[in-house]
Structure formats: C-alpha cells, structure tokens
Amino acid sequence: MSEQAPFVRIVDVVKRFGDAPPALDHVAGEILGGRITGLVGPDGAGKTTLIRLMTGLMAPEEGKVEVLGFDTVTNAADIQASIGYMPQRFGLYEDLSVQENLNLYADLRGLPLSERAATFNELLEFTDLKRFTERLAGKLSGGMKQKLGLACALLRKPRLLLLDEPGVGVDPISRRDLWKMVENLTAEGIGVVWSTAYLDEAEACDSVLLLNEGKLLFTGSPAELTSRVAGRVFKVSGISQGRRQALARYLEDENVVDGVIQGEAIRLVMKPDTVPPVLDEGSPAPSAAEATPRFEDAFIDMLGGGPGGRSKLAETQTAFSTESAKPVIEAHGLTKRFGDFTAADAITFDIPRGQIFGLLGPNGAGKSTTFKMLCGLLKPTAGEGRVAGFDLRRDAAEARNRLGYMAQKFSLYGDLSVAQNLSFFAGVYGLSGARKRERTQLMIEIFGFGRLLDMSAKDLPLGLKQRLALACAVLHEPEALFLDEPTSGVDPITRREFWTHINGLVEKGVTVLVTTHFMDEAEYCDRISLIYRGRSIALGSPDELKAQVASAALPDPTMEDAFIALVQGSEEKEAA
Amino acid sequence: MTAHSPMTEGRAARIRRFAALVRKESYQIVRDPSSILIAFVLPLILLFLFGYGVSLDTTQTRIGLVIEEEAPLTRDLAAGFQASRYFTVTVGRDRREFEEDLVLGRVRGIVVIPKTFMADYAAGRHPALQVLVDGSDPNTANFVQNYAQATVANWERQRLSDGSGRPPAIAAEQRFWFNPELTSRNFLVPGSIAIVMTLVGTLLTSLVVAREWERGTMEAMMATPVSAAELLAGKLLPYFLLGLTSMTLCVLLAVFLFGVPFRGSVAALYALSATFLMPALGQGLLISAATKNQFLASQLALISAFLPAFLLSGFLFEINSMPTVIQWITLIVPARYLIPSLQTVFLAGDIWPMFTQAIAVMFLIGCVFFALAARSTRKRIA
Numbered sequence: 001m002s003e004q005a006p007f008v009r010i011v012d013v014v015k016r017f018g019d020a021p022p023a024l025d026h027v028a029g030e031i032l033g034g035r036i037t038g039l040v041g042p043d044g045a046g047k048t049t050l051i052r053l054m055t056g057l058m059a060p061e062e063g064k065v066e067v068l069g070f071d072t073v074t075n076a077a078d079i080q081a082s083i084g085y086m087p088q089r090f091g092l093y094e095d096l097s098v099q100e101n102l103n104l105y106a107d108l109r110g111l112p113l114s115e116r117a118a119t120f121n122e123l124l125e126f127t128d129l130k131r132f133t134e135r136l137a138g139k140l141s142g143g144m145k146q147k148l149g150l151a152c153a154l155l156r157k158p159r160l161l162l163l164d165e166p167g168v169g170v171d172p173i174s175r176r177d178l179w180k181m182v183e184n185l186t187a188e189g190i191g192v193v194w195s196t197a198y199l200d201e202a203e204a205c206d207s208v209l210l211l212n213e214g215k216l217l218f219t220g221s222p223a224e225l226t227s228r229v230a231g232r233v234f235k236v237s238g239i240s241q242g243r244r245q246a247l248a249r250y251l252e253d254e255n256v257v258d259g260v261i262q263g264e265a266i267r268l269v270m271k272p273d274t275v276p277p278v279l280d281e282g283s284p285a286p287s288a289a290e291a292t293p294r295f296e297d298a299f300i301d302m303l304g305g306g307p308g309g310r311s312k313l314a315e316t317q318t319a320f321s322t323e324s325a326k327p328v329i330e331a332h333g334l335t336k337r338f339g340d341f342t343a344a345d346a347i348t349f350d351i352p353r354g355q356i357f358g359l360l361g362p363n364g365a366g367k368s369t370t371f372k373m374l375c376g377l378l379k380p381t382a383g384e385g386r387v388a389g390f391d392l393r394r395d396a397a398e399a400r401n402r403l404g405y406m407a408q409k410f411s412l413y414g415d416l417s418v419a420q421n422l423s424f425f426a427g428v429y430g431l432s433g434a435r436k437r438e439r440t441q442l443m444i445e446i447f448g449f450g451r452l453l454d455m456s457a458k459d460l461p462l463g464l465k466q467r468l469a470l471a472c473a474v475l476h477e478p479e480a481l482f483l484d485e486p487t488s489g490v491d492p493i494t495r496r497e498f499w500t501h502i503n504g505l506v507e508k509g510v511t512v513l514v515t516t517h518f519m520d521e522a523e524y525c526d527r528i529s530l531i532y533r534g535r536s537i538a539l540g541s542p543d544e545l546k547a548q549v550a551s552a553a554l555p556d557p558t559m560e561d562a563f564i565a566l567v568q569g570s571e572e573k574e575a576a
Numbered sequence: 577m578t579a580h581s582p583m584t585e586g587r588a589a590r591i592r593r594f595a596a597l598v599r600k601e602s603y604q605i606v607r608d609p610s611s612i613l614i615a616f617v618l619p620l621i622l623l624f625l626f627g628y629g630v631s632l633d634t635t636q637t638r639i640g641l642v643i644e645e646e647a648p649l650t651r652d653l654a655a656g657f658q659a660s661r662y663f664t665v666t667v668g669r670d671r672r673e674f675e676e677d678l679v680l681g682r683v684r685g686i687v688v689i690p691k692t693f694m695a696d697y698a699a700g701r702h703p704a705l706q707v708l709v710d711g712s713d714p715n716t717a718n719f720v721q722n723y724a725q726a727t728v729a730n731w732e733r734q735r736l737s738d739g740s741g742r743p744p745a746i747a748a749e750q751r752f753w754f755n756p757e758l759t760s761r762n763f764l765v766p767g768s769i770a771i772v773m774t775l776v777g778t779l780l781t782s783l784v785v786a787r788e789w790e791r792g793t794m795e796a797m798m799a800t801p802v803s804a805a806e807l808l809a810g811k812l813l814p815y816f817l818l819g820l821t822s823m824t825l826c827v828l829l830a831v832f833l834f835g836v837p838f839r840g841s842v843a844a845l846y847a848l849s850a851t852f853l854m855p856a857l858g859q860g861l862l863i864s865a866a867t868k869n870q871f872l873a874s875q876l877a878l879i880s881a882f883l884p885a886f887l888l889s890g891f892l893f894e895i896n897s898m899p900t901v902i903q904w905i906t907l908i909v910p911a912r913y914l915i916p917s918l919q920t921v922f923l924a925g926d927i928w929p930m931f932t933q934a935i936a937v938m939f940l941i942g943c944v945f946f947a948l949a950a951r952s953t954r955k956r957i958a
Contacts, residue, residue, distance in 0.1 A: 055798075057799060080799055086867040087799075089791060091792055091795060093604065095607040096603055104599075107801060109800055110592070110593070110801060198785060376688040
C-alpha cells in the first residue's frame with residue numbers, strides 16, 4: 001500500500017473567511033486509497049472546509065490540494081467525475097422517492113443505462129433499502145437517509161468517497177452498519193474520507209488527520225496517537241465516597257492530565273512516569289488499574305490537559321439542603337402524541353435532589369419531547385410532570401422559575417452582546433438591583449467574559465457560546481438544571497470544563513436532567529433512561545445497564561455496546 | 577472543463593443530465609405544496625381579489641342625505657340620490673345627525689340639500705348643494721363629490737325631458753372606447769396576470785434555488801459532473817413552463833369567469849408572456865445566487881420584483897402622474913411594458929408595433945439579468 005501514489009495531497013493549505021482566524025491554517029497531509037482516513041476535530045475545526053476543498057467547490061488562498069492527480073482549482077470537473085461526496089445533510093431531495101433520488105444521481109454521474117439495473121440492485125441490497133424504493137426520502141429515518149446518501153455517492157463507483165460527518169444524528173446501530181459498509185468499500189481499493197467529531201469513530205479509522213481550530217495537530221494512525229499515552233491511563237475503582245468529589249480532587253493534582261467519570265469508576269490520564277495519587281480515604285482504598293488508552297485521552301493530552309477540578313461556579317452556589325427525600329423532578333406516564341404519531345409513550349422516572357439523570361437515545365427517539373414536557377414548553381397529551389413539587393400543568397410559571405434551561409443548539413440572542421444577553425436573562429428570571437449586578441458580575445468572572453462583553457453572541461467561538469448559554473441558565477441559581485445536548489460538537493477541553501461545573505453544582509444539591517447522544521457522557525449520570533422510538537426501554541445506573549448486557553464474549557461492554565444490545569433486545573421482544 | 581480532459585463527454589450524457597434535472601424539478605413542483613400555493617392558489621386569490629374585491633369604480637358608497645326643507649322638489653331630488661346605484665342613502669333632517677357617522681367612517685359623505693335650494697331653483701339660479709366629505713380618504717371623497725354632482729345633473733336633465741324643468745347650460749357627453757362600461761375589472765384582471773407571472777418567475781424561482789442551498793442539495797449537485805449552466809437551465813425550463821401554465825389558468829378565468837373580453841390573438845398573448853418570463857426568471861436566479869437563503873430571497877423578491885410590478889408598472893397608478901425621477905425608475909420595471917400590452921391584447925386586439933417594442937425591451941432587460949446571474953453563479957461555494 002505504501003508504494004501507491006496518495007489519492008489526495010494537501011500541500012500547505014490556508015483558507016480564510018473574512019477577517020476571522022483562518023479556517024485552515026497551513027494544513028498538509030495525504031490520503032491513501034484502500035483505507036478509511038478520519039478527518040477528526042470538534043465543530044469549527046475546519047473539517048467541512050477541507051472536504052469542500054477536496055471536491056473543488058472551494059479554492060484555497062494558499063497552498064494547493066491535488067485529488068487523484070488533478071489540481072482542485074484548475075481541474076475541478078475531472079475530480080468531480082471520479083469522486084463520491086456526501087455532504088452533511090446527505091444531499092438528498094426529500095420530495096423525491098428513494099428510487100427517484102437514485103435515478104437523478106445516476107443521470108448526473110452519467111451511469112450508463114446498461115449498468116443501471118445491476119448497480120441499483122447491488123446498492124439497494126448493500127444498504128438494505130430495497131423495501132423502501134417508493135418511499136419519499138423525507139419520510140426515511142436518519143439512518144436510512146444516510147444510507148441512501150451513501151448509495152447516491154457510490155453510483156458509478158467512485159475512486160474517492162468523501163463523507164462529511166456521516167455519523168451525526170444517527171442511532172448507534174445504523175452507525176455501526178454504515179461503518180461496516182464503508183469498510184467493505186476500502187477492500188475494493190476505494191479511498192474513504194470520514195469526517196467526525198466523535199472520537200470513538202476516529203479511533204476506528206486506519207489513519208487520521210486531527211484538526212483543532214484550523215490547525216493540524218496530528219496525522220498518522222490512531223494507534224500511533226494513543227500509544228503516546230500508553231501506560232499513563234488508569235481506571236480507579238472502589239471509590240467509597242462520592243465519585244464526583246473524588247474526581248474534583250484528582251483533577252487538582254498536578255500530575256493528573258485528564259479525568260472523567262466512568263460509571264462508578266474514574267478514568268485518569270497521568271503525566272509520564274507518575275501514578276494516580278492516593279486520596280486519604282476510608283477503607284477499602286480505591287485501586288488503580290492500567291486501562292487501554294483511547295483516542296480522546298491522547299487528544300486531551302495533546303491539547304495540554306483538561307482544566308482543573310475546581311468549579312468557581314459551584315463554589316459560589318448556595319447549597320440546597322439534601323435532607324428532604326422528595327424528588328425534585330418527577331415524570332409520571334408522560335405521553336405526547338402528534339396526530340397518530342406517539343413521540344413519547346408513558347415515560348416515568350423521578351430524580352432525587354443532587355443527582356444527574358440522563359436521557360439517552362438517537363435523534364428522533366423522543367428525548368427532546370420528554371425534555372420539553374418537563375420544562376413546561378410542551379403540553380403532555382397524558383401523564384404529569386413536576387419540578388420542585390410544582391405541577392407543570394397548573395403551576396408552570398412557578399416550576400419554570402426554579403429551573404434553568406440550556407437548549408440544544410445555541411439559543412441565545414445572536415445579535416445581542418454578551419453583556420446584553422446576561423442582563424436580559426437576569427431580567428427574565430426576575431433578578432434585579434444588587435443581586436442582578438452581583439450574579440452577572442460573578443458569571444463574567446467565572447467564565448472569563450471580561451474582554452468579550454461587547455461582542456455579539458453570534459460571533460463567539462462555539463466553546464464560548466456554550467459557556468455563555470450555561471451562564472445564562474444558572475444566573476438565578478436554579479434548583480433544577482435542564483441541559484439538552486449541552487456539549488454537542490464542542491471540543492473536549494470545553495466539555496471537561498463543562499462537566500466540572502455540572503459535577504460541582506450537583507454536589508451543592510442542584511438536580512440535573514441531561515439529554516445526550518454521546519455514549520461516554522452518559523457515564524457521568526447517576527441514572528439513565530434509554531429512550532428508543534418514544535419509549536423508555538431501560539432505566540438504571542450506567543454500570544447496571546452495562547452489567548445487563550455483559551456476556552462471556554463481551555465481559556466489559558461499553559455504554560454503546562449496552563445501548564445496541566438493549567435496543568436489539570427490545571426489538572426482539574416487540575417482534576415476538 | 578478543459579479541452580484535453582479525459583472526460584470529454586458526449587452530447588448524450590449532457591442531454592441526459594439536463595433531462596434528469598428537469599424531471600427532478602417537475603416532481604418537486606408537483607409534490608411541494610408551496611409551489612402549488614404560489615403558482616396556482618395565490619394567483620387565484622389575486623385574481624378573485626381584483627375580479628371581485630378591488631374595484632376602482634365606486635358603487636354603493638354610503639352617504640347621509642340631509643333634506644333641510646321638505647318639498648316636492650327636494651323629495652324628488654332625494655329620490656334621485658336614492659335611486660342612484662352609486663349610493664346607499666340614509667335620509668335625515670339635520671347634518672349634525674351624520675357628523676359622528678362621517679367621523680367614524682360609517683358614511684363616506686354628507687350631501688345637504690339646503691333651505692336655499694328651493695328659492696335658488698325657483699329664481700332660475702344654479703341651485704347649490706353642500707357636500708361634506710372625509711378628506712383623509714381623498715379617493716372616496718372625490719368620488720362622492722363627483723357622483724353627487726352627476727346625480728344632480730342627471731336629475732335636472734330628467735326634469736327637462738319631463739318638460740318640468742329648464743335646459744341646462746352645456747352638457748358634455750363622454751364616450752369611452754374599448755371599455756365602454758368603464759369596468760375597472762376589465763383592465764385590472766389583465767394587469768394582475770403580470771403580477772402572477774412575477775410571483776412565479778421571480779419569487780418562486782428564487783425560493784427554490786435558495787432552498788437547495790439551505791438543504792445542502794446544491795452542494796451535492798455541484799460535486800457531480802453537472803455544469804453550472806446545466807444547473808441553471810434545469811431550473812429555468814420547469815419554472816418557465818409553470819409560469820406559462822399559471823398565466824393560462826388566469827386568462828381562462830378572466831375570460832370565462834369574469835367575462836373580460838379577449839380581442840387579440842393567443843399568439844400575441846404567449847409571445848408577450850414568454851418574453852416577460854425572461855427578466856422575471858433572470859431576476860429570480862440573480863436574487864437566489866446572491867442570497868442563498870429563503871427568507872432573504874423572499875424579501876428581496878417581494879421588494880425588488882413584486883412591489884414594483886404592482887406600483888411602478890401603471891397597473892394601479894398612472895405612470896404619467898408620477899414624479900419624473902420615479903418615472904425614470906419605471907423604465908427598468910419589466911411589468912411596465914407587459915401590462916399595457918396585455919391590456920391591449922384583452923381589450924383592443926393585436927397592435928403589433930406596440931407589442932414588438934415591448935418584447936424587445938423586456939428581452940433586453942432579461943439578457944442583463946441573465947448575464948448578472950450567470951456571473952454570480954459559479955460552481956463554487958465560497
């Protein structure tokens with residue numbers, strides 16, 4: 001494989017948009033045929049820009065990109081004739097049926113009529129879409145759309161396949177299917193570029209280009225990257241006191257590079273030649289065992305380590321008494337129907353004070369619907385919800401005053417400045433006078449908004465936007481915090497910082513409901529409800545759920561393994 | 577595409593690509609409720625609005641009629657007002673009874689037959705009526721005033737023919753050619769067909785192109801061997817045909833439902849309409865190429881195409897009575913050339929010298945728009 005000419009040569013490329021820092025800053029690298037190359041990085045790292053440069057749809061300011069021997073600026077047409085490209089939203093026409101989409105792309109790519117029947121048959125078989133050829137693309141599930149997008153990109157077998165974040169918004173099962181399909185393609189010598197913000201996907205690639213803020217951090221095989229932290233990753237188990245407190249203390253240790261909660265255990269990345277510190281704890285003392293390094297461990301290490309374990313936000317938070325046994329958030333048979341579609345079906349759980357509860361599931365499963373019913377944004381068709389003891393039907397306003405809400409995607413006013421957003425939300429939550437000044441000032445200090453106060457919120461980098469959104473949600477010291485996909489697409493450092501704050505707040509008695517499709521983030525939760533097709537198919541602590549699916553073949557399943565097994569189990573039950 | 581490219585492909589492939597694009601667009605038009613809404617429902621609403629709702633003729637305006645002195649003569653005149661098909665009359669004794677109604681808009685005017693009327697008439701002087709109107713609505717005010725005068729003139733003439741009055745001084749008799757009933761519907765409906773084609777050509781086209789950008793399908797298209805020219809042409813042809821279909825529907829309605837006369841030829845109608853669609857579509861493409869966003873595209877299309885077609889085309893307002901600067905601006909509004917020609921096709925017949933001039937100008941404006949649109953549509957994202 002090493003003798004073959006690279007399919008893509010990226011030579012010292014710079015791409016700028018307006019006055020912003022360059023989207024790509026002197027990036028260089030190669031992409032080979034017959035393997036999956038991951039384009040890895042958080043949102044805004046420059047992944048999409050780099051793919052668009054490869055398609056010839058954009059021209060670099062400096063440097064050049066060569067695809068299959070053609071220059072992307074002068075010979076774009078030649079490139080476009082031999083690549084397959086699936087943009088972020090798959091590039092499908094929603095008003096056209098599966099077959100019509102295929103026909104369209106077959107015509108556009110000049111697939112000879114004589115080859116069509118065979119090619120369509122093969123692709124429909126491959127993507128398992130044969131039963132749905134008459135269905136409109138808009139009516140397909142996320143996973144099926146993505147497969148159809150792939151099929152369209154594969155018509156007239158491309159030599160290079162460019163996939164822009166194919167794993168976003170797709171359930172883990174479809175994601176695994178897709179990965180297998182793409183792996184089969186590489187066996188035929190096709191070069192595949194798979195861009196992703198998920199680091200577990202990155203780990204599975206043959207080689208990666210790791211991007212952060214437009215800069216290339218690493219290029220090579222994921223194993224090579226993770227080997228840099230080999231022997232430095234530990235799993236600490238048997239923690240008797242609160243694991244959140246323990247994590248905070250570990251993170252304050254100067255030898256600890258990174259740390260996350262993994263169910264009942266804590267995963268630590270240490271500086272070279274150091275071992276996890278011993279916290280003076282009761283017996284039995286926690287035990288540290290070496291663990292297999294992951295891509296994310298190495299990424300964080302490369303970025304210079306995560307933030308410390310102290311959350312100033314939590315330190316200034318007034319503690320809520322955890323005496324009362326009454327749950328803070330309660331859902332009893334919450335059901336929402338839209339026409340004949342049941343988006344959420346009899347969802348029931350309760351969250352005691354000072355716990356993190358996670359709603360886990362693919363897009364469209366009903367997480368956000370459940371979530372919105374519980375913060376009083378959506379009226380349930382049946383069932384009831386309570387926050388801090390207030391019924392959401394009768395005392396919605398009272399309930400809402402006691403909760404802080406951070407919406408999926410950026411939900412602040414983009415045209416207002418940072419200061420104006422803070423002031424506006426303080427006003428909305430009824431803060432005024434000295435208290436308003438005090439709380440706003442505190443947020444500015446904690447999140448380091450000092451120099452950004454006059455900047456429009458929409459111009460902030462993604463990480464800072466998320467910080468501002470969190471600041472606005474906790475201004476009024478809510479008892480319950482609702483976080484809808486809070487860290488989607490954010491770089492891992494910001495994610496760590498975010499969880500440090502959340503963990504700290506929870507220790508002060510704040511109750512948190514969080515939705516996520518990051519499997520590893522689910523590990524931070526005390527308990528999880530797995531939502532699939534509107535129903536809660538499993539409820540328990542992360543370790544309990546994992547234990548449910550553990551088997552001889554898979555003694556130590558990941559959260560994703562657990563998810564897939566539980567979903568398949570529930571489907572079998574339904575079919576029976 | 578460079579000449580020595582290994583992918584120098586044949587005409588067949590190009591034709592197949594173009595056909596695929598047109599087919600795709602047609603499916604979308606048929607299946608997307610918003611296309612149907614803009615191409616068929618909105619035109620119908622507009623047409624009904626202009627056919628039935630909006631009328632520049634004042635029929636049935638409500639007025640208060642004050643008879644200050646009851647007498648056979650004044651009763652007779654009042655009957656004249658009551659019989660008029662332009663007025664709905666409420667009779668009173670004192671103008672104060674109607675003052676509040678006028679302020680509140682319950683009546684549009686007050687006509688007072690004063691005490692002096694009888695004396696003036698008897699003395700052979702021209703008897704004066706007092707007409708009170710609401711000046712904040714000058715159009716209606718004018719109508720009330722004019723029609724009140726006309727009613728009196730009518731009444732005088734009638735008394736004359738009865739042998740009970742005296743001959744009036746001089747009466748001018750008006751005759752209107754081509755639209756003898758002076759029904760405003762007859763020139764509003766042909767005009768609104770131009771508006772409808774602007775909607776389909778500019779608004780709908782700019783929306784669908786912007787939508788492809790928003791949904792990411794444009795990007796996927798561009799990464800295939802399709803050329804920018806093919807992409808544009810594949811958009812234009814379906815919407816060109818849709819525009820003509822929508823126009824045909826409007827014409828059929830105008831003629832068979834509203835009874836608007838159609839005195840010209842079908843050939844002239846289509847020649848004019850087809851040419852008009854050139855600048856309309858060109859403008860739509862230009863807008864969507866520049867904005868790539870449905871909201872902005874619709875705003876721009878409304879302000880730069882729909883409103884000018886409405887206000888600056890002579891459709892509702894006489895161009896000659898606009899300020900000179902505005903008159904110059906109207907010169908680049910394509911609808912300004914289409915509307916008089918269409919009205920001519922409907923009401924007068926084929927006057928080819930007028931049509932060819934209009935066609936030439938619209939063609940020219942169309943070429944300018946296309947050149948600009950082609951310049952700003954390259955196979956590049958940024």
